Amino acid sequence: MIRPALPRWVAVPAAAAAVFLAVPLLAMLVRVPWVRLPALLATPAALDALGLSLRTCVLTTAVSLVLGLPLALVLSRGRGRWASFGRILATVPMVLPPVVAGLALLVALGRRTWLGGTLASAGIDLAFTTAAVVVAQTFVAMPYLVVSVEGALRSARDRYDVVAATLGARPTTVLRRVTLPLVAPAIGSGAALSFARALGEFGATITFAGSLQGTTRTLPLEIYLQREVDTDTAIALSVVLVAIAALLVAATARLGRTGSVPS
Amino acid sequence: MRLRAGACAALASVLLATGCATPASQRTEVVVYAAASLNSVFTRLGTEFEASHPGLSVKFSFDGSATLLDQLSAGAPADVLATADEPTMAKAVTAHLIGGAPTVFATNVLTMIVPAGNPAGITGLDRSLEGRKLVVCADGVPCGSATRKLAGLLGVTLHPVSEETKVTDVRAKVETGQADAGIVYVTDARASGDAVESIPIAHADQARNDYLIAVPTSATQPVAAAQFIEFVTGSSGRTALADAGFGG
CATH class of the missing domain: 3.40.190.10 (Periplasmic binding protein-like II)
Structure with a gap:
């Protein structure tokens, strides 16, 4: 199908928008101390931050898949008030200001709270641990997976799952062999988005988990600290963060394209 | 207004x-x-x-x-x-x-603060901190540099669970009871009011x-x-x- 041409004037605000988005990123690339970049990134603090970020984001993505995927499945089948309520609940953490997410976690799971105290007496003390970083990241990142997969499940028109069930396949088999493969691209892009969101997580981590090299100080927290100490290091680390985020977004776009092609 | x-x-x-x-x-x-x-x-x-x-x-x-x-x-x-x-x-x-x-x-000088009631029984920069959650400022920011200098003067090694970029973040973690103790400026301790108790640190005036x-x-x-x-x-x-x- 050939779409009608766009009016020419659209190009002007469109170009302005593109420039507006590109200029800050380009400015940072210009400002990067390229010659000193390897030395700046090879410091123990920088490597610890990068390593911790990657480890926690992998864990966060895994937890998001294990818990978020079933939630997406249940929500996609839900009807009525409870399902709408569940969908809102799954979306709100996406739009919360980061510090608010941290405060919410603090009043729910802090050491002085009922839940936090109960966990602590069971030997699980989250305060200032790497586990707290994963909790903070999962709280803000899992919704991306849930929303992305739930949307795909609801818009899947073909009733392959119904056919499979009619042919005698058990629910788990239908889920494993039919339903999940159909939304695989959405699961992939949702997981990539969750990973990217977890990588950029800052406010909830600094409020809830603290900041200690190698334990809780992820890449964004290290950038925040270096901004006060050494701007060059902060910019060098920012470029790494931007590069990883760009790669993830590119991967997501690729998955999205393969998903739209009918198989 | x-x-x-x-x-x-x-x-x-x-x-x-x-x-x-x-x-x-x-x-x-x-x-x-x-x-x-x-x-x-x-x-x-x-x-x-x-x-x-x-x-x-x-x-x-x-x-x-x-x-x-x-x-x-x-x-x-x-x-x-x-x-x-x-x-x-x-x-x-x-x-x-x-x-x-x-x-x-x-x-401004540093002081130690603990949550009101001092639930962890901290007595100062001493053995009472063992196994407890101490939060300080990160080295490189003013309050963190002063903390490092003071610890050096006193000959103690601190084992904080978190090194914050802002002194107010240290304060908040003690006020909420997430941390058992923190090192902040006396002005922060005063601003926290009844939420915290202060434990003065010896020779704090030398890391002013x-x-x-x-x-x-x-x-x-x-x-x-x-x-x-x-x-x-x-x-x-x-x-x-x-x-x-x-x-x-």
Whole structure:
């Protein structure tokens, strides 16, 4: 199908928008101390931050898949008030200001709270641990997976799952062999988005988990600290963060394209 | 606003309403870039300054000292710069951002704070901290550098569970009971009120932070800026700073 041409004037605000988005990123690339970049990134603090970020984001993505995927499945089948309520609940953490997410976690799971105290007496003390970083990241990142997969499940028109069930396949088999493969691209892009969101997580981590090299100080927290100490290091680390985020977004776009092609 | 109106009304009866009648647009505005720890005391001083200096108004921007320096070197329109430590001001002087010689107008020392009731039974920088959650400022930010210096003087090795970028983050973690103890400035301990208890640290005065104030070379209102600095270093300023816990 050939779409009608766009009016020419659209190009002007469109170009302005593109420039507006590109200029800050380009400015940072210009400002990067390229010659000193390897030395700046090879410091123990920088490597610890990068390593911790990657480890926690992998864990966060895994937890998001294990818990978020079933939630997406249940929500996609839900009807009525409870399902709408569940969908809102799954979306709100996406739009919360980061510090608010941290405060919410603090009043729910802090050491002085009922839940936090109960966990602590069971030997699980989250305060200032790497586990707290994963909790903070999962709280803000899992919704991306849930929303992305739930949307795909609801818009899947073909009733392959119904056919499979009619042919005698058990629910788990239908889920494993039919339903999940159909939304695989959405699961992939949702997981990539969750990973990217977890990588950029800052406010909830600094409020809830603290900041200690190698334990809780992820890449964004290290950038925040270096901004006060050494701007060059902060910019060098920012470029790494931007590069990883760009790669993830590119991967997501690729998955999205393969998903739209009918198989 | 109500406070200011009240101050104006009181002043009006004395000064025949000269200053208070001046519309905001005709006032000379002094823009003050000040360290975050000065927030409440400078806000109070700003109100007093405006009341006693008809025709002048003060606008504040509070942030970490290093951030203020970054903004100033990027061309921020500051008439006064007040930093929470000497090294940051020295950097500003080296970068030719400051005209005259900076003045030390206050000092701050560190103290230990614990949540109200001291649930973890902390007694100071000693064995009572073993297995407890201590939160400090990160080395490199002013309060963290002072903490490192003090620990060195006392010959103790700290094992914090978190090193925060801002002293207010240390405070918040102790106030909420997430941390068992924290090292902050005495002014923060005072600002926390009943939420925390202070445990003084021996020789804290030897790791003192000097607060410096100066007029940037790029100031558009250098005369009014000098008046504000005079006010801060004068008797009104000294009283307000002492009330907040700062040393002279």
